[in-house]
Amino acid sequence: MACEAWREKLDAYVDGELAPSEASALSAHMRECAACAAEALQRVQMKRAVAAAGKRYEPSAQFRARVAKSVSTKRRWKMRWQWLVVAVPAVMVLVVSILVNLSVQREKALGRRVYSELTDLHVAALASATPVDVLSTDRHTVKPWFEGKLPFTFNLPELQGSEFTLLGGRVTYLEQTPGAHLIYQLRKHRISVFIFPEQSGQLTQLPSGPVSALSFNLQSWTQNGLRYFVVGDVSADDIQALSKLLHNAG
Amino acid sequence: MEVPDQRLPAATFEDLALPLFDQLYNFAHWLTQDRVEAEDLVQETYFKALRGFASFQAGTNFRAWMFRILRNSFLTTRAGLKATVAYDEEEHEADASASGPTPESILLEQANREILRQALEELPLPFREILLLCEVEEMSYQEIAETLGIPLGTVMSRLSRARKALRGLLQQKLRGERHGV
Numbered sequence: 019m020a021c022e023a024w025r026e027k028l029d030a031y032v033d034g035e036l037a038p039s040e041a042s043a044l045s046a047h048m049r050e051c052a053a054c055a056a057e058a059l060q061r062v063q064m065k066r067a068v069a070a071a072g073k074r075y076e077p078s079a080q081f082r083a084r085v086a087k088s089v090s091t092k093r094r095w096k097m098r099w100q101w102l103v104v105a106v107p108a109v110m111v112l113v114v115s116i117l118v119n120l121s122v123q124r125e126k127a128l129g130r131r132v133y134s135e136l137t138d139l140h141v142a143a144l145a146s147a148t149p150v151d152v153l154s155t156d157r158h159t160v161k162p163w164f165e166g167k168l169p170f171t172f173n174l175p176e177l178q179g180s181e182f183t184l185l186g187g188r189v190t191y192l193e194q195t196p197g198a199h200l201i202y203q204l205r206k207h208r209i210s211v212f213i214f215p216e217q218s219g220q221l222t223q224l225p226s227g228p229v230s231a232l233s234f235n236l237q238s239w240t241q242n243g244l245r246y247f248v249v250g251d252v253s254a255d256d257i258q259a260l261s262k263l264l265h266n267a268g
Numbered sequence: 269m270e271v272p273d274q275r276l277p278a279a280t281f282e283d284l285a286l287p288l289f290d291q292l293y294n295f296a297h298w299l300t301q302d303r304v305e306a307e308d309l310v311q312e313t314y315f316k317a318l319r320g321f322a323s324f325q326a327g328t329n330f331r332a333w334m335f336r337i338l339r340n341s342f343l344t345t346r347a348g349l350k351a352t353v354a355y356d357e358e359e360h361e362a363d364a365s366a367s368g369p370t371p372e373s374i375l376l377e378q379a380n381r382e383i384l385r386q387a388l389e390e391l392p393l394p395f396r397e398i399l400l401l402c403e404v405e406e407m408s409y410q411e412i413a414e415t416l417g418i419p420l421g422t423v424m425s426r427l428s429r430a431r432k433a434l435r436g437l438l439q440q441k442l443r444g445e446r447h448g449v
Binding site (some may be wrong): 019029030033035059060061063064067068069070071072073074075076077081082085086088089090232 | 281282285286289290293294297298303306307310311313315318370372381384385388398399402403404406408409424425428431434435
């Protein structure tokens with residue numbers, strides 16, 4: 019083929035639009051023909067120069083943002099739905115954790131109030147000239163004494179073989195609810211046992227388990243609808259031992 | 269035959285259109301030669317394209333479709349009408365046979381890029397736009413044909429004329445510069 023015919027195809031060649039067979043034929047021709055090779059080089063140079071000169075104008079950031087916003091309704095809706103998928107559980111977790119936190123706070127506040135009231139009762143009873151109204155080491159005396167004074171009944175443990183001694187009991191009040199206040203002795207320490215009906219007010223919300231309040235050790239549990247509190251300045255182990263005796267008797 | 273469109277999860281308009289933003293703006297600025305008009309043109313293009321997106325046929329060339337909307341919008345503006353009025357391609361073929369250093373070798377120097385920019389600006393619109401689509405956007409002939417709404421054969425002949433015209437204009441300018449200085 020003559021150079022003239024090849025020159026017709028040079029544009030398509032440099033634009034990468036020539037069929038592969040023709041392109042390789044033209045390549046072969048240019049290895050032989052310096053004039054056509056120089057012409058092809060010129061066109062490639064011009065292409066590059068125009069490409070460089072033509073990439074000239076850049077949109078401003080504000081304009082870009084404006085257009086992006088004007089066409090983004092769809093995505094924003096999609097985003098909103100995607101957000102919901104994330105946000106709804108997140109909000110739920112937040113709400114639940116706030117509620118849990120609040121109830122924990124309330125429980126703690128309730129716990130603090132009840133425990134400090136019980137320790138007050140304990141301390142007040144010990145400081146009193148007559149700490150107990152029924153003075154007896156015999157549970158068979160103490161228990162019947164409460165009959166007619168309290169709207170519930172309970173069992174007291176046999177203490178033989180343990181280090182604990184029953185000193186007596188009295189009627190006491192917690193949150194306007196009457197309950198039994200028993201006093202036990204361990205070595206020189208005195209321990210208070212409080213028994214209240216569970217359904218009285220907020221006691222149900224109080225967690226069970228050992229607590230340490232104002233340097234008193236305290237154990238609390240629910241049994242047969244009754245709430246037991248064991249308070250004393252003895253060790254947590256001793257409190258636990260007496261709790262166990264009471265629990266087994268109840 | 270109806271082909272259910274299940275191959276791809278439907279791409280949203282903005283997923284397809286926003287990546288073309290810089291290119292469309294550059295092209296619009298070259299057509300209008302003015303920042304504000306270019307912005308209006310691009311804005312209008314996105315607006316029209318978004319509205320007409322339902323009619324865009326999946327599988328066809330989205331870039332060519334967008335450029336075509338932009339170009340058609342431009343042609344309806346006053347500047348666009350002026351640029352295309354009574355334009356005869358043949359008339360604008362400059363004489364590129366003059367002797368002297370080739371414009372290409374001179375354009376290798378950075379300092380002469382400004383001359384090329386001026387020449388591109390002075391080129392008649394049909395030549396300017398086809399060169400931009402081919403060299404800057406690196407569109408295939410097929411894409412150019414779709415964008416400009418002309419047959420493939422016309423793409424090749426117009427591109428050839430555009431290159432000759434640009435070359436002639438450059439030689440004119442380079443000669444003038446030399447004589448002038």
